Amino acid sequence: MNNKINTEFTALQNELLLATGASHNLEDLLRAFSHKATEKLGLSGVNVYLLASIHAVDHSADASTGYKHLIAIPDAKNPAHKNQSVNKFLTNVHPCEKDAVDFIESEGRNFVAYALPRVGSIIFELGEAGDHENTVKLLNPVIERLTYSCQALTTITDLNYQLVQNKKLEQAYEEQANQDALTKLPNRRAFRYSLYQEIANTQRYNYYGAVLFIDLDHFKNINDSLGHSVGDMLLTKVAERLTHNARAGDDVFRLGGDEFVFLLRNVGETEESAISTSQVVASRIIESMLDPLDVGDFTLHITPSIGVTIFPDKNTEENDGESVLKHADTAMYKAKSEGRNTFAFYDPEMQVTASKRLIVADYLRKAIANDELHLEFQPLYNAKEQLIAAESLLRWHNPALGNVSPEDFIHIAEESNLILEVSNWVLNAACAFASHIKQHTRMHPSFRYITINISPKQFKQQDFTEHLISVIKENDIEPDDIRLEFTENILIDNIDDAIVKMEKLLDADIKFILDDFGTGYSSLSYLHKLPIRTIKIDKSFVTGFKYKSYANKAIVDAIIAMADRMELQCVIEGIETEDDARYFIDKEIYAMQGYYYNRPMREDEFISLLKDRFLEN
Secondary structure (H helix, E strand, O other), X not given: OOHHHHHHHHHHHHHHHHHOOOOOOHHHHHHHHXXXXXXXXXXXXXXXXXXXXXXXXXXXXXXXXXXXXXXXXXXOOOXXXXXXXXXXXXXXXXXXXXXXXXXXXXXXXXXXXXXXXOOEEEEEEEOOOOOHHHHHHHHHHHHHHHHHHHHHHHHHHHHHHHHHHXXXXXXXXXXXXXXXXXXXXXXXXXXXXXXXXXXXXXXXXOOEEEEEXXXXXXXXXXXXXXXXXXXXXXXXXXXXXXXXXXXXXXXXXXXXXXXXXXXXXXXXXOHHHXXXXXXXXXXXXXXXXXXXXXXXXXXXXXXXXXEEEEEOOOOOOOOOHHHHHHHHHHHHHHHHHOOOOOEEEOOHHHHHHHHHHHXXXXXXXXXXXXXXXXXXXXXXXXOOOOEEEEEEEEEEEEOOOEEEOHHHHHHHHHHOOOHHHHHHHHHHHHHHHHHHOHHXXXXXXXXXXXXXXXXXXXXXXXXXXXXXXXXXXXXXXXXXXXXXXXXXHHHOOOHHHHHHHHHHHHXXXXXXXXXXXXXXXXXXXXXXXXXXXXXXXXXXXXOOHHHOOHHHHHHXXXXXXXXXXXXXXXXXEOOOXXXXXXXXXOOOOOEEEOOOOOOOEOHHHHHHHHHHHHHHO
């Protein structure tokens, strides 16, 4: 070779050598190199075959040949291995443990075949013309370098593969160590760790958690009579049902045998709310187990006994995981002793509170049928001290319990889903009263409407608007004869849906009052969006107004000023003294209510008040 040819040869060789390090991915490297070699050497094609044992190779590799045909340039219509001589070379050099090179001339095609030790083989198809000897001479050191690069990448790939496999094994072991093999629920080990974390969270963030220890009643009888295989199937069915009844964020565990545990996270910031939430969940579990379970050829009934403990316990230092679980277990045996298919609290005082709630809920279910509910009405007066409206207030007198305060039964009604039945009774009774007093309000031109408190669940019913309109028509009153009072709880889930429903009601001339304004944390953020014209400032700002701080009065004044700027009517509740009344009369407030004017009164008392007011005028 002369100097010029030698220089070109060296430059071409160097360019191909550079291509042997073009990527850190084995397939990308071989593909880039093959294209570069085809372009620079004027080859008819390149075919690359990797050993099927290489982990980087798809497991669809041809097991019969031991190779994966990775690259075919220009295409795979007539690959090199279809040539008998090339196929013989591939077979002879497999599994490619040594260097091998062969020049093959067969079936009118010319090949240079290289074995890439521990990697595979690369077959170059040469053109019909050309200096094949020089091509082979140029390729030899390039292929040697390519082999080193590929071996390094396969080693890295093998190591990564092994790391992944080890990680999978660790994960599988961890899952096995923390998962019950039968039900696939987290096991006792996982429960202890989760409980430890939750105890720390309750103490750090100042809220309560709860543990519900569940034992299946007479489960041993099923194992003894029907066999352990049926018992195991029953346990899996129970696990599914328990999981279905868990709140979002709570966890269900199987401790072993027929023992399950609910870990309830953040059941409230007060002990009362923690008791309430735990009781609701325990009652739901018991109710969910009322339906029989189909297990193979059998239909089985199973009931749970549930022990409940709240943590942290403010009265003891024993707030570690072992103590909490022990307390729940003790409470469970207490539930067993009380007849099974029930729940019991570890703390006797909590049990009393929970029992009281159950009693109230039980009596409340019968209250409507027994005609124990009634409405009272508290008048509203304008700045001229004219009677303009009345708020309807639910009252309950039970022969056994006596007068039950709304504060003691409304939240129980909401938690036990009795609130819809109770709310609909209030709606019908208030509209009926609005119709009944029409003959008296006609003589009292300042009187305008009765307000009706609407519960969030009632408002969220799909047919609420239609139902309300039908009740108005049935009682022969006008939409303007009533106002709906609601708190911001109606808006929490989806303010946009609430606004759509409110606008639909407004189209029917039904108006609203936003109650307890100022007590929520988001009132101002949604006030401008709501189609309302009246807000009621919560009585906590006003009761004992004479003795309230300057800052408290400033807040009330600011709310009134804001309402005035937004053209909202402002109702003040909690007026207890003449000074309170004078303060707001001077501000020409829209309406006031409170004990200074009237306490809530029965229907006949309110009608008498209307008559007296008419005579005074």
